[in-house]
Amino acid sequence: MAFCSPHSTTSLRSPCTTIPNSGFRQNQVILFTTRSSRRSNTRHGARTFQVSCAVEQPIVIGLAADSGCGKSTFMRRLTSVFGGAAEPPKGGNPDSNTLISDTTTVICLDDYHSLDRTGRKEKGVTALDPKANDFDLMYEQVKAIKEGKAIEKPIYNHVTGLLDPAELIQPPKIFVIEGLHPMYDERVRELLDFSIYLDISNEVKFAWKIQRDMAERGHSLESIKASIEARKPDFDAFIDPQKQYADAVIEVLPTQLIPDDNEGKVLRVKLIMKEGIKFFNPVYLFDEGSTINWIPCGRKLTCSYPGIKFSYGPDTYFGQEYRCWRWMGNLTD
Ligand SMILES: Nc1ncnc2c1ncn2[C@@H]1O[C@H](COP(=O)(O)OP(=O)(O)OP(=O)(O)O)[C@@H](O)[C@H]1O
Ligand SMILES: O=C(CO)[C@H](O)[C@H](O)COP(=O)(O)O
Structure with missing residues (x-):
């Protein structure tokens, strides 16, 4: 407007x-x-x-999660909701991490790695360590976009592990910064209009990452497990604490409906939504403020074993008032 x-x-x-x-x-x-x-x-x-x-200033949304926790999958769905298919910048670096649609530009914060793959190895730090990232530049560039200015953003090339020449990013209507640290630096955090944290439990993270990295990236089961274990201390220190600042947290956990399930195909999802955020009304089921458990009868809705179960109600998270929407099970139709 x-x-x-x-x-x-x-x-x-x-x-x-x-x-x-x-x-x-x-x-x-x-x-x-x-x-x-x-x-x-x-x-x-x-x-x-x-x-x-x-x-109107660009709206800035932050999406935080560990690697392999569904950031790209979630962003593809979200940009299609905002309008138009998201595609890499036309005619640019084929290894760009950026996606652009009619309304939205999504940048990946891996582009602010200050150390390339060799540099991290030499210094013995992971990409999750703030020492491997340039938060001053991240802040300056997110601020510039918010002020309606174009930026020359670096590119971290995941194929070569090197820092490639910068790409030009124009201010869009909706600007999404996704990656490991959108809420880590206080200055960047203050620029966010809305923030989301994907909190994927270790069991589900293992299942998703193993399935993707073995099928698409040619890694062995042992190397994937070793990489997840090696990253864990830095994940706990630098990534996980960001969830306390998020306006919405999506927790994905193994189901409780199937005893000893280890397939990870039926999930339990908890959507935790902060109260009182400008332009954001927490979603609710049937009756705002109520708590509902629902198991569909099976004649009207088709759902495979073990069915689904919803609940909704007020909750607290890091000492603050939240609304919490829980979903357990699997809908097939
Ligand atoms: N909601 C979901 N339900 C089931 N599987 C999912 C879901 N979200 C992601 N996955 C699976 O998890 C894997 C990792 O997802 P994705 O590539 O989106 O993660 P990412 O956080 O962008 O990873 P990276 O940062 O390493 O590039 C993919 O194989 C994807 O199919
Ligand atoms: O945690 C990550 C974010 O996606 C990556 O591991 C990090 O960006 C380093 O990438 P690569 O393994 O390609 O050098």
């Missing part, structure tokens, strides 16, 4: 600024001239008006 107000140029002392022809901008100044028979406020009958428009 844009708020526009017309002023005659003489009523404003501000100089006229030129605006680059790209993206969404704030404080746009548009000059236009009309012919007028009246001489007041005119030169040779021409009357000049200035329209200054405060255009």
